[in-house]
Amino acid sequence: MSDQQHIQLPEGSIEKQTNTLNLGPTHPATHGVFQNILELDGERIVSATPTVGYIHRAFEKIAERRPYYQITPLTDRLNYCSAPINNIGWHLTVEKLLGIKTPKRVDYLRVILMELARITDHLICNSVIGVDSGAFTGFLYVMQYRELVYEIYEEVCGSRLTTNIGRFGGFERNFNETAFRKIQKFLDEYPTVLKEFENLFTRNRIFMERTQGVGAISAERALNYGFTGPNLRATGVDYDVRVATPYSSYEDFEFTIPVGTTGDTYDRFLVRNAEQWQSLSIIKQAMDKLKDLPSDVYHTDVPAYYLPDKEDVYTKMEALIYHFKIVMGETDILPGELYNAVEGANGELGFYLISDGGRSPYRLHFRRPCFIYYQAYPEMVKGAMLSDAIICMSSLNLIAGELDA
Amino acid sequence: MSLTNEHIKNRLVEKFGEALTNFEESHGMMSFHAPKEINLKVLQFLYDEEDLQFRFMSDLCGVHYPDNTGAELAVVYHLHNMVQNVRLRFKVFTAVATPQIFTATQLFATANWQERETYDFYGIDFVGHPNLRRILNVDEMDYFPMRKEFPLEDQTRVDKDDEMFGRGGSVGI
Numbered sequence: 001m002s003d004q005q006h007i008q009l010p011e012g013s014i015e016k017q018t019n020t021l022n023l024g025p026t027h028p029a030t031h032g033v034f035q036n037i038l039e040l041d042g043e044r045i046v047s048a049t050p051t052v053g054y055i056h057r058a059f060e061k062i063a064e065r066r067p068y069y070q071i072t073p074l075t076d077r078l079n080y081c082s083a084p085i086n087n088i089g090w091h092l093t094v095e096k097l098l099g100i101k102t103p104k105r106v107d108y109l110r111v112i113l114m115e116l117a118r119i120t121d122h123l124i125c126n127s128v129i130g131v132d133s134g135a136f137t138g139f140l141y142v143m144q145y146r147e148l149v150y151e152i153y154e155e156v157c158g159s160r161l162t163t164n165i166g167r168f169g170g171f172e173r174n175f176n177e178t179a180f181r182k183i184q185k186f187l188d189e190y191p192t193v194l195k196e197f198e199n200l201f202t203r204n205r206i207f208m209e210r211t212q213g214v215g216a217i218s219a220e221r222a223l224n225y226g227f228t229g230p231n232l233r234a235t236g237v238d239y240d241v242r243v244a245t246p247y248s249s250y251e252d253f254e255f256t257i258p259v260g261t262t263g264d265t266y267d268r269f270l271v272r273n274a275e276q277w278q279s280l281s282i283i284k285q286a287m288d289k290l291k292d293l294p295s296d297v298y299h300t301d302v303p304a305y306y307l308p309d310k311e312d313v314y315t316k317m318e319a320l321i322y323h324f325k326i327v328m329g330e331t332d333i334l335p336g337e338l339y340n341a342v343e344g345a346n347g348e349l350g351f352y353l354i355s356d357g358g359r360s361p362y363r364l365h366f367r368r369p370c371f372i373y374y375q376a377y378p379e380m381v382k383g384a385m386l387s388d389a390i391i392c393m394s395s396l397n398l399i400a401g402e403l404d405a
Numbered sequence: 406m407s408l409t410n411e412h413i414k415n416r417l418v419e420k421f422g423e424a425l426t427n428f429e430e431s432h433g434m435m436s437f438h439a440p441k442e443i444n445l446k447v448l449q450f451l452y453d454e455e456d457l458q459f460r461f462m463s464d465l466c467g468v469h470y471p472d473n474t475g476a477e478l479a480v481v482y483h484l485h486n487m488v489q490n491v492r493l494r495f496k497v498f499t500a501v502a503t504p505q506i507f508t509a510t511q512l513f514a515t516a517n518w519q520e521r522e523t524y525d526f527y528g529i530d531f532v533g534h535p536n537l538r539r540i541l542n543v544d545e546m547d548y549f550p551m552r553k554e555f556p557l558e559d560q561t562r563v564d565k566d567d568e569m570f571g572r573g574g575s576v577g578i
Contacts, residue, residue: 053541060526061550065557096432223461223487226515237487244490338432339464339483339494350464352481365466367483375518404541 018046021386025054029390031128032400036377036389043385048378052371056404063364067329068094069168069305071364076162078368079402081124082117082345083163084153089342092247093351094168094305097336102300105293106170107249108286112183113156113165114248114342115279115286119190120146121345122230122272122279123197125397129269130201132394133210138200145193148186155179169306170299180287187284194280198273208266215380215392216264225376228369229347231396234271235263241343252289253282265395272397304331329359344369346397370402408456408489410435416457420450425495436494444480444497445507451484451493452512459484459493465509465519467527468496471553477501478529482509499529501552508534526551 024035033054039046059074066074075086088110095102102110123146127139150160155178157165166172201207217227219235232239240257242250258274260267299306303322312319325331335357341350347369354363373396381389410430417425417437425447427438439447451459464483471477476498485492499506508531509516520531521540528549531537539546548555 053539053543056541058550061555061557221514224514226462226513239487244487336431337436339434339492340432341463348463350483352464352466352483354468363468365464365481367464371518371522372515375515 017041023389025051029132029393031394032398032403034374034398034400034403036393038386038389040386043387045381045384045386045389048381048389050374050377052374052403054404055400059405060364060366063361065360067331067359068333068361069326070329071361072166073162073164075366076164077401078366078405079121079344079346079349079370079399080161081399082121083161084113084117084165085342085344086349087163087165088114088248089340089344089349090351091166091168092342093338093340093353094333096340097338097353097355098168098302098305098334100169100300100302100305102170102248103297104249104252105290105295105297106299108252108289108293109171109175109298110166110248111250111253112283112286113153115282116149116152116183116186118279118345119276120149121397122276123194125346125394126201126269126272127197128394129211129265129391130207132391133207135200135204135207138197141200142193142197145186145190148182148189152179152182152186155182167299167306169302172299172307174296174298183283183287187280187287191277191280194273194276202270202273210387210391211266211269211395212264213262214265214384214388215395216262217376217380218263221376221379222263222373225379226372227347227376228373229344230268230271230275231263231347231373233257234260234267236261241341241348245341247340247342253285255282265392268395332357332359339367341367346370346399346402347373366405368402368405370396370398371405374398374403408486408491410491410493413457413491413493416454417447417450421447434492434494436496438496438498441497441499441506444482445509445512447495448482448484448509448512457486458488459486459491461485461487462509462513462515462519463492465516465523467523467529467551469527469552473498475500478504478527480506480523480529501528504529505532506530507532508537510534525549528552 019040021038021040023038024030025033035051037049063071072087072090075090076083078086123142127142130138153163154160156175157163219237222232222235236259238257238259255278258271260271307326308319308323313323333355335355337354339350339352341348350367352365353361356362381392414428425437425439429436451457463485466481468479468481478501479496479498481496483494497506506529508520520534523529524537525539525542526549
């Protein structure tokens with residue numbers, strides 16, 4: 001029971017003046033399993049009390065028992081709208097701990113996947129803002145193109161939503177011709193779609209009136225609340241992990257960081273759209289750069305951590321030993337302690353890893369951007385209308401899986 | 406002028422003297438240990454000083470070191486100076502019998518839920534926290550599950566008849 005439900009009324013009041021509304025945990029407008037207990041005065045929100053944890057799956061605890069390579073599937077299930085970023089972020093963390101350097105081609109292939117994931121994440125978020133403001137068309141329209149991206153994942157790793165993409169040191173197999181053809185197809189088709197999506201929304205008067213000034217937060221408050229990613233950039237702070245501390249050869253690419261000014265729902269929408277253009281440009285650059293690199297490199301040579309070819313396992317003794325040790329999770333990892341962050345689709349996704357040299361981490365903490373910025377929600381919707389609260393929630397890009405770990 | 410780890414260390418030692426220990430630098434990030442009585446003083450100093458300006462809290466989490474008698478629980482703060490793009494980490498230790506640590510919520514609003522999460526999983530009692538309740542686990546839970554004394558289930562156990570999951574019963578291990 002929250003304090004807000006027992007609002008102290010002046011002496012002599014006959015009854016409570018506000019209405020309590022339980023928004024969630026399975027309300028269709030919350031796009032995920034979280035509950036908000038709203039105190040409403042008419043249609044104005046007096047206070048909001050978020051309750052989270054409905055799909056908590058104890059990933060940090062499970063990770064303390066699993067060998068390192070089995071933790072990748074756990075990261076899939078954090079932000080499942082952009083699983084490749086989580087997977088690759090985890091791989092980069094372990095590679096940093098082990099001091100593994102990956103070849104440029106691996107870096108660029110990773111960049112392609114991460115940017116594709118960013119596009120899918122942003123397109124869902126932005127089109128859902130449309131849905132919540134009553135414009136369903138945009139959502140149905142862009143959803144087809146998420147399908148194209150999922151087909152690319154399918155070609156690269158075999159699965160679509162929870163991808164478990166890549167291995168420590170690279171990828172489990174090379175990208176095939178079809179994968180590149182599909183990426184090219186997406187690059188050719190998506191700009192028209194995105195342009196049309198922007199035409200539908202950006203200067204749409206109804207949409208602007210529904211979103212401008214709604215759920216605004218100042219840069220100062222946003223920083224104090226630990227905002228990162230598009231939500232922070234919408235307030236005007238140009239912080240992006242890809243630029244601040246480049247990983248996976250992001251320093252080789254030319255791109256800009258779009259920023260907003262007011263930090264409201266409309267600015268978040270604009271920032272996400274602009275970022276999709278930047279991501280498209282990064283993928284194009286990466287595709288060009290790949291042309292100059294040998295096309296058969298897709299992993300680095302770290303036999304102790306990277307599964308050998310199946311053929312070698314049957315014919316070579318060393319490969320058999322490594323295969324056995326990796327599969328049984330008997331490979332020890334160097335002891336150490338590090339915090340590594342990547343730019344997730346909705347903010348700085350950090351991995352705080354303490355290794356004591358054993359087969360599984362001593363402690364692994366995920367810095368989950370959703371969890372951190374959702375606590376600002378009551379402040380952002382205070383005094384707003386009920387419909388604004390819903391649109392503000394979808395513009396924050398909350399992913400229940402990431403929120404609850 | 407860029408901010409170096411060396412400079413941060415000197416400034417901290419100048420201010421707090423012997424109190425801060427275990428200065429280390431690994432993977433480019435400086436880390437140190439601070440006594441739990443002055444955790445807020447350290448945070449405030451790092452926040453306020455013109456040349457330090459660690460005004461963004463990236464992360465706050467707990468760690469349990471059961472072998473570290475008298476200082477079993479740790480709270481780990483990750484701070485970030487966004488202007489100079491420098492990060493640092495410091496740890497505050499406390500005994501598991503007296504898990505009281507001052508809350509950082511007055512300085513960083515982001516610490517609110519992260520401290521609730523740390524309380525939820527490690528039972529660290531953040532003194533002065535405005536709403537220290539469980540956040541991800543159910544309210545009725547009476548233990549702190551991330552502590553090391555709660556091992557995950559042993560996959561090879563045989564005492565449990567769990568035939569549907571391929572172990573115990575007639576299926577064998």
